[in-house]
Amino acid sequence: MALSAYIGCLALLFVIVEGESFSNKTDADPYQRGTKALSVFNVVTFPNVACGASTGYNGTCFTASECTSKGGTASGTCASSFGVCCVFNLACGESTTQNNTYAIISSYSTSSDKDPCSYTICKQNADICKLRIDFDTMVLAGPFTNHILASEGPKLGDCFYDTLTVSNPGGSSPPILCGYNTGQHIFVPASDSCNTINIDIDTGTTTTTRKWQLKVTQYECTNQMAPEQDCLQYFTAQTGTIATFNWDTTATTVADSQVHLSNQYYDICFRRVRSQCSICF
Helix, strand or coil: CCCHHHCCCHHHHHHHCCCCHHCCCCCHHHHCCCCCCCCCCCCCCCCCEEEEECCCEEEEEEEEHHHCCCCEEEEECCCCCCCEEEEEEEECCEECCCCCEEEECCCCCCCCCCCCCCCCCCCCCEEEEECCCCCCECCCCCCCCCCHHHHHHHHHHCCCCEEECCCCCCCCCCCEEEECCCCCCEEECCCCCEEEEEECCCCCCCCCCCCCEEEEEEEEEECCCCCCCCCEEECCCCCCCCCCCCCCCCCHHHHHHCCCCCCCCCCCCCCCCCCCCCCCC
């Protein structure tokens, strides 16, 4: 009885190791009995960090299948060619949770493009505290400048035709913008309820060729490239140019029609450069 149980244990052990029935093996082929082909899979992982797309835009590094499933467009490779640089571009009325998202209209059409045109940006994760919106290109109709009549004086500088607004649920919203703001940027707190960028066009005014390219970057709460305070603009370089909104920094002269936008109450902050103790304007 003991011998029978011992033989049964050996047979069971053989079946588990080989993964085949005992009847398929013979004593005449001991090497075949001890050999088994193994499949080896190499799993490559990489972080979903920012990358430079072949189109010149910023993207996020994903696998090709991830990029497609998330609604992005592959543009170049990343992670030693194991991933693709995935670029996200929103259309009017769409929303996203992706970092490095663009909203681009190269020439706004009052007959075919949506009005207003809105983009909704939601946090990628709970650790996101700030959104930076870069106006790579931003040209809208300028503010009210006709100050010939005294009765129209209070309207001077108002965004009377086109407006760009950014929501900040639970807090103070940034000032209303219009006119020429290419090269400018703003920071807003990232809301748990999402933030909406809204561009409202006066379709009856067609003398301005409206166009924009917005880039939205999401910053973690510990990211030192984002301001800790409620700064609408934040500059980190040692030198640079600051300007009011609706001001073309490439201009060499000031036109008589140039005015400040109304109700522009906000903070501009500067990060102190290491080993520097003063700032000169």
